Amino acid sequence: MxxxxxxxxxxxxxxxxxxxxxxxxxxxAMADHAPVDLEGARVLDAGAGTEVAGEALRRRGAGSVVAVDLAHGMLPRPPALSAVGDLTRLPFPDRAFDLAAAGFSLNHFEDPMAAMVELRRVAGALLATVFAPEWDHPCKEAIEAVLARDGFEPPAWYRTFKAGSTWELGAAGLEQFARAAGYDRAEARIADVATGMDTPADLVDWRFGMAHTAPYVAALPPDVRARVRREAEEAVAGLPPLVVSMVVLAAA
Ligand SMILES: C[S@@+](CC[C@H](N)C(=O)[O-])C[C@H]1O[C@@H](n2cnc3c(N)ncnc32)[C@H](O)[C@@H]1O
Known part of the structure; x- marks a missing residue:
């Protein structure tokens, strides 16, 4: 972790x-499936990153959002309410929230049970997304091949996480975990979302900003970085638009 x-x-x-x-x-797209009435709801954005899930839920009426994440650098700045913390050991009392929203954070666990049990302790309901197991986009491999030519190797944590993580469970597997974690109702479905990130520049922005590549890209000298970026954009020219297939779990 x-x-x-x-x-x-x-x-x-x-x-x-x-x-x-x-x-x-x-x-x-995740916010459309909230399992509770959002009007005035107290929301925990769990593995919040830059709190985009919290913002989407606030736009739909959530009364308050607290963001929690392992990475201090990702979290929104005050006056937003945020805390550095691990989803398996949250610094909040029982039922402090009406809804925990975990956008693409449970897929960082090989086994999501400890995090789900802890999320259930602090919130009565859970809304979570992970990538659909079969989903892929060809730009991922194309851009990593360009970076590899310049010496990039995925970090060990990323290799472990790709080798077996929660996203391989799919909709039925996530539902099963949610029920075993104590939720009475658990429903997971696949949603295909057009992200609007369709140009070669968009696709490269996406892949160069991911946590396993960004530290490498950021450390490249400016001239090398500009060349690698050009090569990456050439490598993805003509690829299809970025439509993400994700599993949305709603449990309460
Ligand atoms: C793919 S990002 C998604 C961020 C955000 N929810 C979004 O949808 O943009 C995953 C986030 O989960 C956080 N994360 C991963 N494992 C975590 C853990 N055990 N506890 C808390 N946060 C975690 C990461 O630091 C990262 O910010």
Whole structure:
């Protein structure tokens, strides 16, 4: 977990220029499936990053949002309410919230049970997203191949996380975990979301800002970075628009 927190801390600046736009669209789609009435609801944005899920829920009437994340650098600045914390050991009393919203944070766990049990302790309901197991976009491989030519190697935490994580559970698996974590109702569905990130520049902004690549990209000398960026944009020219297939879990 320390490695993941440090990677997101180091990625935060580039994250805001690329991935944040994609995750904001995905958060809007996630918010459509909230399992509770959002009017005035007390929301915990769990693994909040830059709090795009909290913002989407606030726009739909949430009364208050507290953001919690391992990475201090990702979190919104005051006056937003935020805390550095681990989803398996949250610094909040029982039932402090009506809803925990976990946008693409549970997929950082090999096994999401401890986090789900802890989220259930602090909030009566859970809204969570992970990538659909079969979903992919060809720009991921194309851009990593360009970076690899320049010496990039994915960090160890990313290799572990790709080798087996919560996103492989799919909709039925996530529902099962939610019920085992104590939720009475759990419903998961697949949603396909057009992110609007469609140009080669958008796709490169997305991949260069991810936590496993951003620290490497940020450390490149400016001339090398400009060349690698050009090569990456050439490598993804003509690829399809970025439509993300995600699992949305609503549990209460
Ligand atoms: C893919 S980002 C998504 C951020 C945000 N929810 C969004 O939709 O843009 C995953 C976030 O989960 C956080 N995270 C991963 N594991 C965590 C843990 N055990 N406890 C708290 N936050 C965690 C990361 O630091 C990162 O900010």
């Amino acid at each position: 320390d490695d993941i927190g440090a990677a997101y801390d180091a990625a935060a600046a580039l994250w805001r220029t690329g991935p944040e736009r994609m995750y904001a669209r995905l958060s809007e």
